[in-house]
Amino acid sequence: MLETDVKTGQYMDPAQRLQRQLELLQATINRAHGTVPFYKNRFMENRAEPSSVESLDSIGRLPFTYRKDLAEHYPYGLFAVPLRDIVRIHTAPGLGVHPVVSGYTRQDLVIWREIATRALSTAGLGASDILQICLDPGLANWGRDYKDAAEALGASVIPLTSLSMEKQRMILADYKTSVLSTTPTFAVQLMNTLLASGVNPNELALRTLVLAGEPLTPETRQALEEGLHLTAWSHYGLSEVPGPGLAFECEEHHGLHLSEDHFLAEIVDPASGTPVPEGEEGELTLTTLTTRAFPLIRFRTGDRMRLIPEPCPCGRTLRRVQWLPGRLDDTVLIRGVKVHQDQILSHMSRVLSLVPRHFRFRPVRGETASGLEVWLGVDNDVFSDEVKILEGRVQAVSAALSQELGVPVSVRLKETTQMGPENQKWMPEAL
Amino acid sequence: MAEQISVFLENKAGRLAEMARILADASINIRALSLADTSDFGVLRLIVNDPEKARTVLKDNGFTVRRTEVAAVELEDRPGGLLAVLDLMDDAGVNIEYMYAYASPRGGRAVMIFRFDPMEKGLEVIEKAGLPLMEGTDLQAW
Numbered sequence: 001m002l003e004t005d006v007k008t009g010q011y012m013d014p015a016q017r018l019q020r021q022l023e024l025l026q027a028t029i030n031r032a033h034g035t036v037p038f039y040k041n042r043f044m045e046n047r048a049e050p051s052s053v054e055s056l057d058s059i060g061r062l063p064f065t066y067r068k069d070l071a072e073h074y075p076y077g078l079f080a081v082p083l084r085d086i087v088r089i090h091t092a093p094g095l096g097v098h099p100v101v102s103g104y105t106r107q108d109l110v111i112w113r114e115i116a117t118r119a120l121s122t123a124g125l126g127a128s129d130i131l132q133i134c135l136d137p138g139l140a141n142w143g144r145d146y147k148d149a150a151e152a153l154g155a156s157v158i159p160l161t162s163l164s165m166e167k168q169r170m171i172l173a174d175y176k177t178s179v180l181s182t183t184p185t186f187a188v189q190l191m192n193t194l195l196a197s198g199v200n201p202n203e204l205a206l207r208t209l210v211l212a213g214e215p216l217t218p219e220t221r222q223a224l225e226e227g228l229h230l231t232a233w234s235h236y237g238l239s240e241v242p243g244p245g246l247a248f249e250c251e252e253h254h255g256l257h258l259s260e261d262h263f264l265a266e267i268v269d270p271a272s273g274t275p276v277p278e279g280e281e282g283e284l285t286l287t288t289l290t291t292r293a294f295p296l297i298r299f300r301t302g303d304r305m306r307l308i309p310e311p312c313p314c315g316r317t318l319r320r321v322q323w324l325p326g327r328l329d330d331t332v333l334i335r336g337v338k339v340h341q342d343q344i345l346s347h348m349s350r351v352l353s354l355v356p357r358h359f360r361f362r363p364v365r366g367e368t369a370s371g372l373e374v375w376l377g378v379d380n381d382v383f384s385d386e387v388k389i390l391e392g393r394v395q396a397v398s399a400a401l402s403q404e405l406g407v408p409v410s411v412r413l414k415e416t417t418q419m420g421p422e423n424q425k426w427m428p429e430a431l
Numbered sequence: 432m433a434e435q436i437s438v439f440l441e442n443k444a445g446r447l448a449e450m451a452r453i454l455a456d457a458s459i460n461i462r463a464l465s466l467a468d469t470s471d472f473g474v475l476r477l478i479v480n481d482p483e484k485a486r487t488v489l490k491d492n493g494f495t496v497r498r499t500e501v502a503a504v505e506l507e508d509r510p511g512g513l514l515a516v517l518d519l520m521d522d523a524g525v526n527i528e529y530m531y532a533y534a535s536p537r538g539g540r541a542v543m544i545f546r547f548d549p550m551e552k553g554l555e556v557i558e559k560a561g562l563p564l565m566e567g568t569d570l571q572a573w
Contacts, residue, residue: 378439378472378495379495380495380497382495383437383439383495383497384497385437385474385476385497385499385546386474386528386529387467387469387474390469390472390474391469412471413439413441413471413472414441415439415440415446415493415494415495416493416495417493417494418441418443418446
């Protein structure tokens with residue numbers, strides 16, 4: 001049974017919403033404390049009593065949860081319900097060896113679909129639309145959520161497929177796609193491919209872009225809307241707990257409305273953890289209010305945001321955030337997928353059967369393609385007299401990383417003296 | 432067997448020259464050389480007059496160097512000289528990883544550098560065929 005109607009939840013009186021959030025927060029904290037040993041221990045270590053959260057402000061008494069905590073309790077350590085109540089298990093790339101595994105009860109799925117449906121229908125998606133989903137395997141969970149939501153709206157869905165740019169372009173033109181869901185980076189590259197092949201945007205049925213995975217900068221939005229003669233809508237979501245549409249743009253296109261009927265949002269100073277004054281930028285921290293299987297308490301997303309304090313002309317009382325570029329944890333966004341250095345290193349070590357001493361990483365964003373470039377320094381451990389062995393290493397590492405991260409990875413062998421400063425493992429993005 | 436040194440090089444302008452300069456400055460004489468290249472990198476294989484010194488000086492300059500044992504086989508310097516060896520290896524099921532010629536200053540002698548797989552079996556075949564195998568010192572002396 002739904003605890004709230006998602007549509008009216010958007011327009012709920014703010015005071016009423018705060019009350020509801022407090023009630024749901026207390027219930028969530030008690031449940032997490034009672035059923036998830038990780039939270040129970042965390043609270044104990046920080047001398048935080050669940051019953052001490054008597055107001056929304058006092059949530060500051062509770063400790064934070066970090067991405068590495070999620071991966072450490074692989075696979076089912078953070079589930080708050082018995083496995084038999086879980087109807088779907090999602091896997092998202094973690095920060096190291098283990099991925100992050102999240103679970104959903106039947107009710108959770110209904111809620112998530114409602115959230116995504118709300119975001120999509122706000123973007124104008126309806127039964128007469130043909131939605132094409134172009135997301136990397138690393139964002140496969142979002143692809144499924146968008147598909148389910150769009151189907152619920154009666155739209156025709158061309159679901160997630162890992163096709164070449166050429167094939168995506170062909171489908172877009174031939175299948176009369178009216179709505180495309182992808183990342184801002186991919187949208188730009190697809191646009192470049194389309195225009196380069198001489199396609200007139202007015203001949204396309206495409207009228208809406210739903211962009212997720214990365215912040216949409218004003219410049220990129222303008223380039224896409226002018227280049228393709230359509231409207232772009234920005235969505236925000238978490239990859240660990242799908243999914244998309246957790247925050248979504250309305251017709252004002254000024255900030256993203258947070259699904260405050262399902263999440264409690266804080267903007268905190270990343271260094272100190274204290275909430276920043278309203279309107280200032282900081283790290284988005286989320287607490288789930290209605291999620292049953294996988295509650296998150298004060299989860300530090302690593303995403304840079306600021307609250308937009310003014311009410312939105314659209315009438316929705318869900319507060320808006322401005323999603324800012326740059327990350328606040330040590331991860332880098334590659335085609336919407338968060339990638340951490342430790343993750344890359346652990347996979348490389350596994351494949352090579354040795355821990356590489358010299359390595360660099362670089363996101364690569366080109367006109368028509370992007371991904372990750374890994375430089376592997378050839379020292380005596382990595383070197384072989386035979387070219388085929390060296391090439392084999394390159395192949396093995398790039399295949400493994402491409403698969404684990406879900407984005408294209410290319411590997412280059414470098415002389416150890418030609419790699420740039422030792423302390424700069426992440427090189428600036430190559431264009 | 433003879434000692435070959437292998438050097439990893441990026442396929443970038445100037446790396447090969449840099450390496451050659453370092454060897455020249457250390458008075459190292461290159462006797463035979465083979466460059467196996469891909470689009471990104473190359474493995475340079477060298478027979479030099481002083482492999483130990485060459486290794487040291489290259490390593491000191493940041494190059495990654497390996498030592499590999501290879502067979503320097505004196506072939507009959509006539510058409511079919513090389514073919515004879517290749518046929519022997521084929522029949523014995525020995526793979527040739529790579530090979531390159533040695534610039535012999537003495538007329539009438541053709542020397543080929545081989546890396547066999549497996550190496551021991553390849554050497555057995557050469558010895559059984561009665562082909563002269565040059566030792567490292569012989570190569571360096573030339």
